[in-house]
Amino acid sequence: MHPAFSVIFLTTLLGAGQGLYLAMVTGQLYAIARFLPAQADQFYAVGSLVALLLLVAGLGASFFHLGRPERAWRAAAMWRTSWLSREVIVLPIVMALVFAYGVAHWFEWTQPLFQVGAALQVDLTLLLGVLGTVASLVLFVCTAMIYAAVRFLQEWHTPLTVSNFLFLGAASGFMLAAAYSAYIGNPLVTFYGTWAVILTLVGLASRLAHLRRNARLKHKSTVQTAIGVRHAAVVQKAQGATGGSFNTREFFHGRSQSLVERLRTVYLALVFPIPVLLIGLSYLIGSSNLPIMAFFVQFAGLLIERWSFFAEARHPQNLYYQSVA
Amino acid sequence: MTQLALVIDLNVCVGCHACVTSCKEWNTSGWAGPLVDQNPYEGSPTGTFFNRVQTFEVGTFPNTETVHFPKSCLHCEEPPCVPVCPTGASYKRPDNGVVLVDYDKCIGCKYCSWACPYGARELDEQQKVMKKCTLCIDRITDAKLSERDRKPSCVLACPANARLFGDVHDPDSEVSIAIRERGGYQLMPEWGTKPANHYLPRQKTRMHIDPEELTRVDNPLRREDLTDYTGEETLDDVAW
Numbered sequence: 001m002h003p004a005f006s007v008i009f010l011t012t013l014l015g016a017g018q019g020l021y022l023a024m025v026t027g028q029l030y031a032i033a034r035f036l037p038a039q040a041d042q043f044y045a046v047g048s049l050v051a052l053l054l055l056v057a058g059l060g061a062s063f064f065h066l067g068r069p070e071r072a073w074r075a076a077a078m079w080r081t082s083w084l085s086r087e088v089i090v091l092p093i094v095m096a097l098v099f100a101y102g103v104a105h106w107f108e109w110t111q112p113l114f115q116v117g118a119a120l121q122v123d124l125t126l127l128l129g130v131l132g133t134v135a136s137l138v139l140f141v142c143t144a145m146i147y148a149a150v151r152f153l154q155e156w157h158t159p160l161t162v163s164n165f166l167f168l169g170a171a172s173g174f175m176l177a178a179a180y181s182a183y184i185g186n187p188l189v190t191f192y193g194t195w196a197v198i199l200t201l202v203g204l205a206s207r208l209a210h211l212r213r214n215a216r217l218k219h220k221s222t223v224q225t226a227i228g229v230r231h232a233a234v235v236q237k238a239q240g241a242t243g244g245s246f247n248t249r250e251f252f253h254g255r256s257q258s259l260v261e262r263l264r265t266v267y268l269a270l271v272f273p274i275p276v277l278l279i280g281l282s283y284l285i286g287s288s289n290l291p292i293m294a295f296f297v298q299f300a301g302l303l304i305e306r307w308s309f310f311a312e313a314r315h316p317q318n319l320y321y322q323s324v325a
Numbered sequence: 326m327t328q329l330a331l332v333i334d335l336n337v338c339v340g341c342h343a344c345v346t347s348c349k350e351w352n353t354s355g356w357a358g359p360l361v362d363q364n365p366y367e368g369s370p371t372g373t374f375f376n377r378v379q380t381f382e383v384g385t386f387p388n389t390e391t392v393h394f395p396k397s398c399l400h401c402e403e404p405p406c407v408p409v410c411p412t413g414a415s416y417k418r419p420d421n422g423v424v425l426v427d428y429d430k431c432i433g434c435k436y437c438s439w440a441c442p443y444g445a446r447e448l449d450e451q452q453k454v455m456k457k458c459t460l461c462i463d464r465i466t467d468a469k470l471s472e473r474d475r476k477p478s479c480v481l482a483c484p485a486n487a488r489l490f491g492d493v494h495d496p497d498s499e500v501s502i503a504i505r506e507r508g509g510y511q512l513m514p515e516w517g518t519k520p521a522n523h524y525l526p527r528q529k530t531r532m533h534i535d536p537e538e539l540t541r542v543d544n545p546l547r548r549e550d551l552t553d554y555t556g557e558e559t560l561d562d563v564a565w
Contacts, residue, residue: 067434067452068433068453069432071432072432077411078410078412082409082411082436084411085411085412149409150440151405152405223381225513226513227392227512228512237380239379240378242371243364243368245447246448247447250438
């Protein structure tokens with residue numbers, strides 16, 4: 001498949017935004033449980049604002065993918081059957097909840113509304129946080145299912161696509177939370193950094209399992225089933241177009257196989273070991289710059305990871321375009 | 326229920342591209358606006374076509390065969406491109422089974438093209454909407470046209486009569502009989518998309534002759550008993 005930059009930025013920015021928001025809510029839950037020192041409301045408010053900006057940037061990137069962005073509103077229509085439609089509905093809900101969560105913290109609407117059990121004081125921010133967390137997780141599933149639901153792209157048609165999007169997005173968000181805490185000199189760096197490392201390692205396991213699966217993948221269609229001629233030697237002589245077509249542009253990455261393989265090594269290094277080492281090193285030397293660097297290194301790696309995700313998928317229509325394939 | 330479709334006879338397709346040009350001519354001049362052509366007179370012309378003829382070589386020299394393979398939307402009975410469309414622009418007409426795109430609703434997200442294993446959908450780079458074969462829906466549903474003309478323009482243009490058009494759900498239609506009696510098959514059946522369009526395989530007229538058939542059973546000169554007798558008792562000696 002052709003890796004479109006709009007979709008690469010859409011999925012990575014949304015992942016980081018949702019992850020950062022989940023990190024903010026996780027921080028609040030730990031503080032309520034008194035595992036962490038309580039933070040000023042501004043901490044969560046600013047964190048949610050950054051998350052919202054990332055979501056808005058992701059939404060903006062998605063418009064570059066559309067041929068007719070002015071009609072984008074129509075995309076909410078077919079939510080019964082289309083994961084893309086479901087994403088279009090859930091994304092604004094997540095954005096609204098992230099915004100509301102940030103606003104509630106900013107204006108310190110933290111008077112308890114009711115009490116659960118002996119100790120849990122439920123206020124507006126907690127309610128919004130729980131709702132936003134559910135919506136964020138649903139959005140991760142919707143975004144990933146857009147790819148995982150296309151059964152013809154066998155490289156994507158696996159639950160591992162969903163787990164990759166979920167864990168890699170959450171990892172980059174927690175990494176950003178660590179960077180944000182380090183930037184403002186907040187003691188939560190260790191907390192967020194540890195969670196970021198855990199999520200990164202889970203993401204690594206998921207991505208390696210995905211790569212291993214795809215390396216052994218047997219494609220269902222062959223050129224024999226594509227044209228229905230039962231013969232071992234079928235060679236294409238003409239593709240029906242002189243200067244290429246949509247089919248030769250949209251379904252091929254147009255780069256050499258060696259570049260794809262080199263980039264795989266690069267992202268496997270940038271997304272997983274390097275940020276983990278940077279976070280570990282930042283604990284040892286107490287640096288506030290290293291978590292920030294860890295986030296940017298990992299995000300750059302995730303952009304390459306998403307590029308590879310597209311480049312590695314082989315569409316069965318490519319059987320009709322043998323000289324490009 | 327009616328399911329209109331094409332049946333393409335690979336046995337007689339000569340790869341002349343008349344279906345391609347007539348399709349382009351009809352559909353670029355219609356109510357939906359032109360099908361884009363970019364760099365038409367330069368080194369690498371490209372554009373939107375509903376129908377393309379590809380050529381494959383089967384076998385290794387000198388035992389090769391050239392297969393000209395016209396390729397367009399197959400109007401699947403289970404079209405995977407329809408449910409993925411977020412706007413509902415992609416739909417299958419309930420009355421005749423033709424899969425169509427509403428160009429006024431399409432947002433050009435290309436998701437349907439990912440969900441088509443056949444590569445039948447092409448984005449129009451000028452109008453920025455997804456386009457595909459309509460089976461010339463504006464011709465075949467036009468009651469003002471004579472019965473003879475109420476067919477897709479590719480079918481009318483084919484000089485070899487390699488393209489048949491009709492209702493594949495009607496067991497007595499020309500297309501159903503052709504599929505049934507001449508081994509019509511579907512492309513990539515492994516995906517369960519149930520393409521309505523079928524292809525008729527290449528056939529060679531061969532006569533199978535057993536060596537025995539070369540000897541007439543009633544040949545009066547045929548020597549029936551091939552045993553060499555050396556004076557022993559035979560059936561003729563004991564039976565009378």
